[in-house]
Amino acid sequence: MVSTRHGALCRRSVHTQTEYPLKNAAVQVTGCRECQSLFLPSAGGRDAACVRCEQVDDLIRMVAELKEEVERLRAIRECEREIDFWSNSLQGLKERYRGETPQMGVDTLPSRRRAEGGDLGAEEKWKQVPARHRRRCPPLPTPPSQVPLQNRFEALENERSTETEEEVESVPRRTPRVRRSTPHIRTASTKNERRVIVVGDSVLRGTEGPICRPDPTRREVCCLPGARVRDIAKKVKHLVRPTDYYPLLVFQAGSDEVAKRSPKAIKRDFRDLGRQLRGSGAQVVFASVLPIGGMEAERCAVRINSWLRDWCDRHNFGFFDHGKVYATPGLMAPDGMGLSRRGVRILGQELAGLIDRALN
Template identity: 40%
Template sequence: MAQGGHWQLITSGSRQCSTPAPNPPAVVIGNRYALLDTGEKESPPTVKEEKPHSPKAGRSAATTANRKRRVVVVGDSLLRGTEAPICCPDISSREVCCLPGSRIRNVMEALSRIIQPSDYYPMLFIHVGTNDTARCDTERIKSEYRALGVRVKEFGAQVVFFLILPVKGRGPGRDRCIMEVNAWLRRWCRQEGFGFLDHGMLFEEGLLGRDGAHLSRRGKTVFGHRLANLVRRALS
């Protein structure tokens, strides 16, 4: 009651001001992670895109407005050489983390160091799995993908997983394993609300290196610019 014994009507016109998050640390182009030498090589990518669902983590527009927007591309040695086209437009909002020889569990462990709580991540691209298929244990691979899926959902980002490309000269068992995992990965991404990037026939057009598993110089350029376009769209 106001002074004098009369009721006073109070409206809800004011807003609470949120304190801006601290500026994120500077981003350096290049691979800042140690070599994970497993002796396995991975195949390059392709391009058929399935749009991911909106992140399930509850972040209001007021919260994300005060956070630095960043897109991260993380994965195995296929990403080597893509740093310049992806990051050069704005190194403060883009990062490529190449982990040569990495497996699914290595990427899951690395994400704790890569993702900064002070930043907002509208998109996270992940290319991993080729080295895991060397064991031809599809159930274990699926289990590790599921664990990675639980981890990335904590970041509240839209996540896009890449198709695992076939490898040459490793036997029919390895080929069957990759085909089975890819079929499952596509379904799982759709069920979990993740994006799925299928590179299709792109790298059958002379963009692979002589070993049949890595990209040629031209292949890295094509793949790097294709990823750069996806990153630009995620930040726009």
Template identity: 40%
Template sequence: MVEQPAKGEIPEGVLVPSGVITLPAKKPEQCDQGSEADRGLQTGELKRESKATPPPKRLPAGDKESPPTVEETRPCTTKVEQSPATTARRKRRVVVVGDSLLRGTEAPICRPDSSSREVCCLPGARIRDVTEALSRIIRPSDYYPMLLIHVGTNDTARCDTERIKCDYRALGVRVKEFGAQVVFSSILPVKGRGPGRERCILEVNTWLRRWCRQEGFGFLDHGVLFQEGLLGGDGVHLSRSGKALFGHRLANLVRRALN
């Protein structure tokens, strides 16, 4: 799943040490020219009053003076909470977003309640494409119990695991801004694309599982479930039975999130 702070401001999810503000000393108030004190100084009629300071109280021998008591006054803080009415007005939506492997999963995911479930299929999408598309998909006015992301198959064609990890990290920073529960779906296996790509998928999935745990994201591990009989003729997309199984697994996760 996806698992950082902006510069120069207080972005979401970033801890910024609070500053200490020193206020200028308050200037003493000046009496106007017509004050009683000035008139007294001008006429010589100002009387000075002096109060006799009482002598210090002597304690009996053997007794010690207790230290002064300092009363600490803590600032009063007000906790602002959203009212139940405000929360109820926000629409609950679960969004499943990813590459073309999501095509055909719309029916099992959205059939129970299409008003609260949405599948966003981005054909040919890479990890960076999903990162850029989220701002157009997520509505700030809605409440998202879960954001399910399945992407990465097209990125493994280059077998550049370090770049894939870097793109996942950037996606993790982006999704944390929405405050939703985020679940990453593991990259499905491919067939007939060479051992290098198979090793890349295995390495990325192993890292992705560990990274999601570190960042507090969920991880849906498909393992080696989608292999013989579930992959299409091109060895990348799913067969009809593969789409049915994939959609069923995603739909179960969505149902648990809404319930």
């Protein structure tokens, strides 16, 4: 009995010893160097990358190879395009050369063709050929004796020509239209005291004092109420004398017609006036058109002044811009059809300052 119990205890203890290692057993894993993910180690025990990283490396390698192939194909395509371009250009030049070269049976480039075809052997030598004498042209045959010719209908032709001349003379002839040249203003080249002439429409009424007070004998204001630019062009040739030396002409025009006429007609009149003044030997200054006549006149004046500035620059005329000074309240008349007393005084002072700067 005692032995049996001892054997049972030994078996139980042995069983217990074999169970302990099973409970404490663990699985050994390692980490990837690239993505830091866990995976089972290989049989060899080497530290390798995971399958996912290997696939990514293969894909990157394939993409790099594809990029290299694409670059190579692009380079080949560019070379083919350049070759096609030069071949087409050479073909066009060849056709053009063939069209310009006279069609002759003689080869124009014998030496080149021999070199390309190999006609001239290595052992052969060039031979000197004596110059050929020019053939003399055979003398032209003597012309045959002239046969006298006679027209039986010569008398009838003379009668017809006489009748035609009479009909042409009976038709009234039109006199060609002669284009009238624009009269130009002439001034003297002898140095003398300069005259100042200010010409304009009704806005100049009352500006004589500020303008002419510094030198009444040499300054003149010509106010033409209601006058257009073309009326001023007719008047100015009577104001400038041939004995004047380098006079100063100031034009304040266009204000009376800016609300009545189109900008196109006013520009045409300014061009005619400029042709008359060009080459006259006078210093010409055009002042900007004042917007007198309401909102529509103001818009038209802005367009004309913008054109007038560029036109004066192109033709070496002076341009004086009033700006928006007369948009200030109190400078225009209550009805908007003229300047107030204060506006006239400011206009006179502006033109007087312009004259002083031009003379000095």
